[in-house]
Amino acid sequence: IVSDCSFVASLAVSALYERRFGRRLVTSIIYPRNSRKEPIYNPFGKYMVKLHINGVPRKIIIDDQLPLGRHGELLCSYSSNKNELWISLLEKAYMKVMGGYDFPGSNSNIDLHALTGWIPERVAIRNNEPDFNADALFDKLLTRLEKGDVLVTAATGELSDAEADRTGLVATHAYAVLDVRREQGLRLLKLKNPWSHLRWRGNYSELDKLHWTPQLQRLLNFDPNSAAMFDNGVFWIDYDSILKFFDVFYLNWNPKLFNYTFCLHQSWKTGLGPIKDAYNIGENPQFFLQVDQGGSGAVWILLTRHITQIEDFKENREYITVLVYRNNGKRVFYPNDPPPFIDGVRINSPHYLCKLVLNESSPRRYTLVVSQYEKMHTIFYTLRAYATCPISLGKIPNQYEHVKQTVTQQRSLYPTILQVSDGQWNGETAGGCGNHPNTHLNNPRYQVTLESGNNKNQLLLDLKGPKQYQVGLDIICVVASDPNAPGAFTKKHTGAFRSGFVVMPLEDVPAGTYDIVPSTFLPGQEGPFFLTVKSSCPFKLARLR
Template sequence: MKKTQFERDAVEFASRAVQFDRAGETSPAAFYYREAAQALQAALLAGSQVAGLTEKANEYLNRAEELLKQSSSSSTHQLVRPAAQQLQLDRAKFLFLQALDEDEACNSEDALELYTQAVELCLQARNSTEDRALQEKLTNVATSGLERAEALKCKIHGTPSAKSPALPKSPSSKPCPQHRAAANLGSVDENSHARAASSASGDRSSEKKLFISGSEGYSKEEIRVLRITSVINGREYVPFLATDRNDRFAFILPFNDPDGKLLLSPKQRDSFSHWVRPEDLSSDPKVIELVDCFSIRQTVVSDCSFVASLAVSALYEKRFSKKIITSIIYPQNRQGQPVYNPCGKYTVKLNINGVPRKVVIDDTLPIGKHSELLCSYSNNKNEFWVSLLEKAYMKVMGGYDFPGSNSNIDLHALTGWIPERVSIRPNDEDFNKDALFKKLLERHQRGDVLVTLATGELDEAEAERSGLVPTHAYAMLDVKEVLGRRLFLLKNPWSHLRWKGKYSERDTVSWTPDLAEALHYNPRNASMFDNGVFWIDYDSLLHFFDVAYLNWNPGLFKYTYCMHESWNAVVGPTRDVYNIGENPQYTLELGKPGCAVWILLTRHITDRDDFANNKEYIALLVYKTQGKKVYLPFDPPPHIDGARINSPHYLCKLVVPPAGDTRYTLVLSQYEKSNTIHYTLRAYATCPFQLARIGNPYKYVREEKRGAWTAETAGGCGNHPQTYGNNPVYQVCLQSPDDNNQVLVTLKGPKQYQLGFDVVAVTLDDPSSQYAFSRKSSGMYKSGFTVLELERVPAGIYNIVPSTFLPFQEGPFFLSVSSTCPFKFSRLR
């Protein structure tokens, strides 16, 4: 980086530091003073000739140290007591702006109600204050509202517009103006009303820019699934629609969530004093003042993965100027920026159980006995987006007593980005550390992926020695390969407690001047202010961290499609180690080879205990079977297999070469299925594709549930001609006018036996049929279960001979015959 860039950075950091300093925000001010000093020192190392840089850097460092001494506790918040009339004025202005929204949308009756409420609130506040300046402001808002309300009354009732009546005078007021002017609202921005709805966000596209590769409407079954899984922890969270952007947010009285206050965690209850609103903590509250990953701080709520997710999302917004996290908070102005609501109601759009869902909260926050917020917050004490997003997510999860999560789940809920879990196993021969580093380096720099990392179990001594927290999530802010070194910049969500090993701020050996200059890092300055941010080398990361959570930008793909369905617990065997024919299966047909398709399986979770103790192990398998149903898990072997994991998300990545197949079969799998599950299957692709459930074409089924190989009938396979003829024989008579019939035969028996069967043609209705055959076999004998699916079977009579591989193996069996045409079924022997 050029010296002039360092100089510009120093100016920017110093400007922020002064801004926070004047506002009394000690922690961020100290941080930015040190950043400014570091940038000045980097400029000197780069050869800057600007006079006085060393003195100015020392000045900033001294001021930073002074500020930190002044602040006894960075988590303490000075309570503000705004006048009741001022709060009423703020709510009246917001009511007026919401009325303008409805007015412009031609919703006259709703607009009239809001104008009327704004006027009533202003009059009430005006009559209870002696502050003449405040009275004038209240009168201006009321006058504008009254004038428009009268005009709407005439419009609604079809009467001529009359001159608006004058407002009654308060004892100390002057005659109020009789004209309507938005400027009379004072500092309120005319454009700060919610954006007009353009399209519903509850469709099959997870990303506005992606094309939906299939029908856009939902089936009745999908609507049923989404309705069932809208109820989470006893509360309903309906899919978020475009009209929800223009929901009503303005009220005369402060909004209180009808669902009640969130349950507090034990640590919160120990310190809890009361609930406060942003207006109690700041004289100028905002939803967002400055989106910055360094300002986010976790407190006593055990949601490190969620706070780490906020940090990497905020960094992405800042680096790439794309709103992926702040865009989910409502109300918003016309620029799509969340705005502070003095009435206290907010809506947050979270991706939960397959679709974006609407989460309504009020703005009450828990505060402790020493005026410390008992939730995550921003060090920029006028902004509250961190606390509001956390509250919305905690509400869905059942309260602040968070059962724990991981950043794959949290980031997907916040952003909709595609989750991928990468286990860090340096001693595993399948783990390619060089490939992982290259992928993280290249894709993170391009903004394709958000990354967090989680430590594994550490004993107390190892945790103390390393400075790392056991089983804790860290946000990855940067990754670099510099001067032959592979380094990661991580952030502890606690905003304190850092790595103590190699390349930490304590390491005076590894930090050479060249390396410090290349990374714009000054270990000495960093050691003065612990904000939880640190550099760590790749080898140390591989030793101490267990998992990398990657969330990929859906915009990497052009096409998407999803399906919402259920898998009933009574359908199919408990374990699918022998038979997967009753598992949900899908045909994936690509428009062309030479493309990438990622398929995300998401299990819907509706109960806190299920989330905390997830016992459902799921996976998604891919077979090269031309989109046809698969019955045996390893015949043919899966093209893509994977371990069953107890996570709500399972990602399968299919990369098709230019000369590859274009039709595949997708199979859901569970380990020891015991409960009905609801799920979403969503595919992302670089080419057009079709995704469809493989149905059951067989309308006619007959079963033999009491079959058995006895001492007389256990004849074994055809390799034993002396006894083979003793096996049971069943006869099937296909009753069809054509030859295009399908038949499915399945045989189940003791798992300790190898099973098989033959299908032998006896007589055909049309012996000259081109599809005629004399004998078909189920193939290699298999343990406990085997199957044969026949296509284009001519009408006629066939015998089925089930057998074990060896003779004299006695035991029960279950024979099932299914067909697309009517048939007769009987036992001959």
């Protein structure tokens, strides 16, 4: 028996939207249709359903055979109107995509996005966190639900057996939000249990004899005595009780609120970048977001990870997010330098949404970084931006076509890299930083020669060492083809020494010869290191010392 509460709750709020606003939503995705775009019965028993799966609309072909019990009863979701098939057909199409009626369960964000393409947002109820604004959340639900801008469900968290018996609520269960009202200074929500039975037993339930005044009953068109005679799963509940017993709101926003959208489909291979990006995000997928006009506005960025196997959905261990930096659309290498403008929370949902609110002083160009906690598998994903103003979105290109790396024990992170030497600080060569002039000159020294005919070369130096050491890099110009070029320099350093990893991007470097000195902060810190040199032009790399 299919008992996925989130899917049935999603159907409930979608059906209510169609009745309230007279616009087709989920009934418009079933084919065949008549001239009024209404789904019609097919005597041949075949139907097509359009679902939004893995970033694009897809057609799902099903028949009208439904699971039955031994006594002929339907073992799936169905309408109380015996002449309606659409609920059962939509569920069958969704179950087909998700691996069958042995469905592992979902949440309404995922289900409603698949059914409607509306933008999913997860709003956790965290009363003890300072950045959670319960009043603002209620006001948003009240105004936007009334306008038809959003579909809303709510879900409980873990409840003890005693709490469940006392409250009438089901633990980790989805409820459809049918209405939100503010009356007589009260904040109330009308919810429906998708099981069509079991209701809230607290304040403003049909059992509540204290709070239901005759005037409030008229305002909400609700008679507690009549409601008590038949349990259809629909109940009123006060907002304070929602905050106490519920865990999350799932909001799905109408994409027609935005005049502009931009979409990219990408993959992130397993071996690209470190497993954990706690110290290095330079090899993460990165994108520039360009806002093409000034003034106020909004840009929402939705990251959707593609689900390719049902086991992945059942045991979802992939935690993804989007980090937003005010970095003028340039590549970011350290997670917290510069500090992220929006530091995304890594969640194991296929969808992650972050929002940019723009004003007159906002930057017009941003860097977006896809991040994943403990990346173990290749992932496929869609990055989609919705905006109230013209935008463009693109992948930050890899400018470094040529790469060489020092390695230890004949091992390289890059299969085509030329081995130069054994990258190690050992004995005398563990000379420490420039604060120790007597030993600093003993550090390993490499020489790179840029073989180019221009002054617009891009160079990237990347040093990885033991995490317990603070490491850094110096680059010294030996000879430049044009010492007066804008990008010419005498000496540069990576700045503050960092634990185990530093990177130095250099732009518009003149052709010429440069020495590279990797070092630890203190002398005598021995261990291996990886020095990677990447360039936009051909170059030679050799060890001098």
